[in-house]
Structures are given as structure tokens and as C-alpha cells.
Amino acid sequence: MPQLLYTIDEVRKTIKNIKSSNKTIGLVPTMGYLHDGHISLINQSNKDNDITIISVFVNPTQFGVNEDFDSYPRDLKRDLSVLNDSVDYVFTPSKDIMYPSGFDTQIIVNKYSSGLCGVSRPGHFNGVAIVVTKLLNIITPDKVYFGEKDMQQYLLISQLIKDLNINVNAIGCTIIRESDGLAMSSRNVYLSNDERKQAPILYKALNLAKELVAKGLYNTEQIIKLVTATINTMPLAEIDYIEIRDMDSWEAIENIENGKVLLALAVKFGKTRLIDNMIINK
Amino acid sequence: MPQLLYTIDEVRKTIKNIKSSNKTIGLVPTMGYLHDGHISLINQSNKDNDITIISVFVNPTQFGVNEDFDSYPRDLKRDLSVLNDSVDYVFTPSKDIMYPSGFDTQIIVNKYSSGLCGVSRPGHFNGVAIVVTKLLNIITPDKVYFGEKDMQQYLLISQLIKDLNINVNAIGCTIIRESDGLAMSSRNVYLSNDERKQAPILYKALNLAKELVAKGLYNTEQIIKLVTATINTMPLAEIDYIEIRDMDSWEAIENIENGKVLLALAVKFGKTRLIDNMIINK
Numbered sequence: 001m002p003q004l005l006y007t008i009d010e011v012r013k014t015i016k017n018i019k020s021s022n023k024t025i026g027l028v029p030t031m032g033y034l035h036d037g038h039i040s041l042i043n044q045s046n047k048d049n050d051i052t053i054i055s056v057f058v059n060p061t062q063f064g065v066n067e068d069f070d071s072y073p074r075d076l077k078r079d080l081s082v083l084n085d086s087v088d089y090v091f092t093p094s095k096d097i098m099y100p101s102g103f104d105t106q107i108i109v110n111k112y113s114s115g116l117c118g119v120s121r122p123g124h125f126n127g128v129a130i131v132v133t134k135l136l137n138i139i140t141p142d143k144v145y146f147g148e149k150d151m152q153q154y155l156l157i158s159q160l161i162k163d164l165n166i167n168v169n170a171i172g173c174t175i176i177r178e179s180d181g182l183a184m185s186s187r188n189v190y191l192s193n194d195e196r197k198q199a200p201i202l203y204k205a206l207n208l209a210k211e212l213v214a215k216g217l218y219n220t221e222q223i224i225k226l227v228t229a230t231i232n233t234m235p236l237a238e239i240d241y242i243e244i245r246d247m248d249s250w251e252a253i254e255n256i257e258n259g260k261v262l263l264a265l266a267v268k269f270g271k272t273r274l275i276d277n278m279i280i281n282k
Numbered sequence: 283m284p285q286l287l288y289t290i291d292e293v294r295k296t297i298k299n300i301k302s303s304n305k306t307i308g309l310v311p312t313m314g315y316l317h318d319g320h321i322s323l324i325n326q327s328n329k330d331n332d333i334t335i336i337s338v339f340v341n342p343t344q345f346g347v348n349e350d351f352d353s354y355p356r357d358l359k360r361d362l363s364v365l366n367d368s369v370d371y372v373f374t375p376s377k378d379i380m381y382p383s384g385f386d387t388q389i390i391v392n393k394y395s396s397g398l399c400g401v402s403r404p405g406h407f408n409g410v411a412i413v414v415t416k417l418l419n420i421i422t423p424d425k426v427y428f429g430e431k432d433m434q435q436y437l438l439i440s441q442l443i444k445d446l447n448i449n450v451n452a453i454g455c456t457i458i459r460e461s462d463g464l465a466m467s468s469r470n471v472y473l474s475n476d477e478r479k480q481a482p483i484l485y486k487a488l489n490l491a492k493e494l495v496a497k498g499l500y501n502t503e504q505i506i507k508l509v510t511a512t513i514n515t516m517p518l519a520e521i522d523y524i525e526i527r528d529m530d531s532w533e534a535i536e537n538i539e540n541g542k543v544l545l546a547l548a549v550k551f552g553k554t555r556l557i558d559n560m561i562i563n564k
Contacts, residue, residue, distance in 0.1 A: 104394075106390040137449065159387065
């Protein structure tokens with residue numbers, strides 16, 4: 001069983017001990033309700049580092065006022081049983097430890113917090129930036145792992161780490177999917193049976209786009225139109241956004257050229273908002 | 283002579299060596315053009331730590347568009363001769379090393395960046411917050427030293443360090459003054475002879491306020507009126523602000539009660555804007 005750490009002092013003491021024996025540390029920041037996506041990050045961390053620490057903290061500052069902070073699934077017992085012996089430490093602080101009374105600082109990573117999820121979730125990425133900065137400063141890992149399902153988040157955090165000179169390597173890990181293609185997410189438990197059956201259309205639509213590009217269709221307006229039509233074949237799907245952006249400039253592009261191009265989408269099924277994405281190359 | 287460090291990689295290697303021998307590190311962040319105020323910070327750091335590092339960097343992000351970034355006095359040769367053997371390392375990065383192309387992150391410490399210098403220097407404290415965060419992440423000192431002449435800055439940085447869980451102790455050091463009471467500042471070199479002669483009125487006015495409080499005058503409006511009148515006896519003085527604030531709540535107060543109360547002021551002499559302050563107790 002991993003050792004549980006609740007306070008920042010406990011973490012600092014633990015880290016000091018680990019570092020004094022010259023061991024390397026990998027951090028996997030999570031909001032709990034662990035699934036195979038998280039496990040893949042943990043496996044990668046265990047491969048790369050001597051010690052793996054997972055944080056389990058449902059971060060209030062990254063939820064909007066009308067979002068699912070209260071209902072977000074929390075079950076530490078379940079998480080510990082999923083983890084079994086796979087990590088060395090679990091840091092699971094209270095809200096008051098992370099945000100004591102008088103907390104007063106904001107971090108804004110401008111470019112990558114605009115567009116896509118930044119539009120429908122204003123303030124979300126500022127909350128992500130602050131909590132990740134805090135976790136990195138508390139745990140001071142050598143490497144930190146993020147799932148590429150949240151590609152916008154991963155790009156934002158990579159920029160944040162570079163800009164603030166945080167001495168850590170941010171590693172993005174491939175999206176892990178259910179057998180029918182649905183990207184794993186703690187929020188998938190919200191889906192009704194009918195919604196769950198229709199949700200794999202997101203991955204099918206992303207694959208369609210990939211095939212279209214492979215066949216020589218580079219006009220993004222047309223690609224987005226066909227992806228939209230595909231998703232709309234599912235009556236319960238309500239599209240939030242479908243966008244194609246250059247991953248460096250973070251600008252919407254008209255034609256797919258060489259370079260790193262991201263097709264990203266967010267679609268609601270009932271009250272559940274799912275996101276998914278794919279990197280597409282000419 | 284101290285060793286000069288120009289790049290972040292050089293600093294990280296140096297720090298790794300120092301820490302591997304379990305030595306403690308004190309950082310004194312400066313914008314150069316060193317005076318006895320800086321030297322007092324260095325002396326304190328040398329008392330407290332095995333190794334003292336000073337950074338010399340005129341930080342562009344803390345200057346407004348119409349401020350004195352271009353004319354701010356820079357003379358590394360002079361600084362090194364002032365330093366002599368008093369520090370172990372001088373980190374003097376270029377602008378491009380601190381802010382490479384694509385830099386995109388902002389840090390805002392809300393409460394302490396409002397009021398006082400935050401009004402006449404909009405954006406100033408965001409620039410201070412970002413550069414201090416970067417320096418602390420690059421150098422990872424045990425302790426970091428600030429002069430209390432910039433009390434608002436010191437309070438803001440203390441809040442920032444707490445909120446971001448940066449593992450460092452921020453130490454505020456007493457204001458160092460010329461023999462006639464003028465607080466030491468790199469900007470004092472801007473003053474003409476006449477301005478220089480009139481500038482000590484700031485300290486006289488602060489002392490007057492202290493005496494008034496000691497004599498039982500607690501009404502801040504009246505105290506500020508008398509401080510204003512005192513400063514206005516100098517024809518070249520142009521008051522920017524004179525304020526009395528509670529150091530915790532950062533609110534202007536009507537009557538001086540128990541607790542930490544700051545009398546802070548900014549006054550222009552010609553083009554030169556000077557600041558000074560005093561903690562006053564009932």
C-alpha cells in the first residue's frame with residue numbers, strides 16, 4: 001500500500017529524505033476516481049523514476065460556478081484499491097491546505113488558455129495553472145505526467161513550466177481508450193446507458209478526419225463540417241466546439257500544412273461534457 | 283571576486299553542487315547599481331547562509347511604458363567593485379534568457395498589488411511577481427532578502443511565496459538611510475543638487491508622524507494632512523501618495539489601533555520618484 005500524505009510539511013520531509021538518497025521522483029497529478037488513463041501515467045512514471053507520487057485533489061479553482069465541482073466523483077478508498085502497490089506515495093490534501101484563508105494569487109498563461117475549453121470554461125485554465133504550480137513547488141518532482149486527452153492543458157502547463165523556470169520535465173502520455181474508442185475519463189461515470197452507447201462517436205469522428213487528411217483533404221472548414229455531421233448522427237450529442245489549431249501558434253488554421261496540427265472537440269451528452277482530440281499530420 | 287553566472291544552466295549546475303555539499307543558499311535579488319541598502323541585505327544573507335548569490339537584472343516587465351527602464355542606471359563593473367568579495371556568485375542574465383521569445387505567463391497577487399505604488403505604476407507588481415518567481419525557481423535559495431523601503435513589494439512577495447508554496451524564507455531588512463535620512467535607492471543618482479537637498483524631507487515627515495502618534499494623535503486624516511504640509515514646505519516636492527494602511531488587511535484605516543500599520547509615501551522631485559515608509563504603532 002502507498003503511504004498517504006496529507007500536509008505540505010509531511011510532503012516536504014518525505015521529499016527531503018528521498019532526495020538525500022539521490023532518488024528521482026515522478027509526479028502524477030490527478031483529481032482521483034482513477035481509471036486506466038491514470039494508470040498508464042503511473043506506469044510511465046515508474047519506468048522513468050525511482051519513486052512515484054500521485055496527488056489526488058479535486059481542485060476547486062479550476063471549476064466554474066455552474067460546473068460539477070460538488071458532484072465530481074470522489075472515492076479515496078476506491079482509488080487506493082485501484083492503485084494497490086503501483087505508487088509509493090499519495091498526496092491527498094484538503095482544500096484548506098491548498099487554499100488557506102487569504103489565498104490571493106492568480107496565474108494566467110495567456111495564449112493556451114484562450115480558445116477551445118477556455119471559451120466554455122472561463123477561468124478553468126487559471127485554476128489548472130495555479131494548482132499545478134503549487135503541486136510542483138510542494139513535491140519538486142524530476143518529471144510530471146499528464147494525459148494528452150487534455151492536450152490544451154498539457155500545452156499550457158508546458159508553457160507555464162518553461163516561463164516560470166520550474167525545474168521539471170513535463171511528459172505528455174497517449175490517450176487511453178475503452179475498447180469501443182471512448183477516451184477514458186472520470187466523468188464517463190456520469191453517462192447514462194444511452195449516452196454511453198453514443199459517446200464513441202467522438203473517436204470515430206476523429207478517425208474519419210484522420211482518414212480524410214490521409215486522402216488529401218486539407219481544408220479545415222470541410223473537415224470540421226464532416227466531423228460535425230458524423231457527431232450529429234448521434235441524437236444525444238450536443239457539440240460545444242470542434243476546432244483545428246496549430247499547436248505552436250495556437251491559431252485556427254485554414255489548411256493543414258506540415259507541422260503539429262491538433263483536431264480537438266468537446267461534446268455534451270446530457271449534462272456530461274466530454275473532450276477528445278487527435279494530432280493530425282499531412 | 284564572485285563568480286559570474288550568465289545562463290540558467292550555469293546556475294542550475296552551480297546550485298546542484300552547492301546543495302550536494304549540504305550548504306545553505308541566500309539570494310539577494312537586485313537591479314544593480316548597488317548601494318549600502320543592498321550591502322545590508324548581503325551582510326544579512328552572509329550571516330544566515332553558507333553561500334550568498336546576488337542577482338543583477340533590470341527587469342523590463344516591472345517598468346511601465348513611460349517609466350525609466352532605458353535610463354535606469356546599469357554598471358556591472360561598478361557593482362562588482364562595490365561587491366568585492368562579499369558574495370559568492372552574481373547571476374546576471376540577459377533579457378532574452380529571462381524572457382525568451384514566446385514568453386506568455388502572468389502572475390497577479392491581487393490585494394498587495396492594489397493601492398499605493400500599484401496605482402501610479404499599473405502592472406509594476408505583476409512584473410515583480412513574475413521575475414521573483416523565476417529567480418526563486420532558478421536559484422532555489424533557502425532564504426531570500428528584500429529591503430523594506432519597498433514594503434509593498436515585500437508584503438506582495440511574502441504572499442506570493444505562501445500562495446505558490448515556494449520553499450523559501452523571505453526576509454525583510456530595515457531601510458538603510460544616508461546620514462541626512464534619505465532612504466538609499468539606485469534612483470537617488472537621478473536627483474539634481476537642489477532636489478537632493480530637499481529629498482530628506484520625506485524621512486522628516488515620517489518621523490513627524492511617528493511623534494504625533496506617540497503623542498496620541500490617531501486620526502489618519504489629520505496625520506496625513508500634517509505629513510502633506512511638511513513635505514510641501516519643499517518647493518520641488520510633488521506628492522504622488524501618502525497613505526496609512528493596515529499591513530494585513532491592506533485597507534486604508536481611519537484611526538490607528540493596535541496592529542501593524544504602515545505609513546507609506548511616494549513623492550516626485552523633478553523626474554525622480556522616491557518612495558519611503560515607516561511602520562507606526564500606537
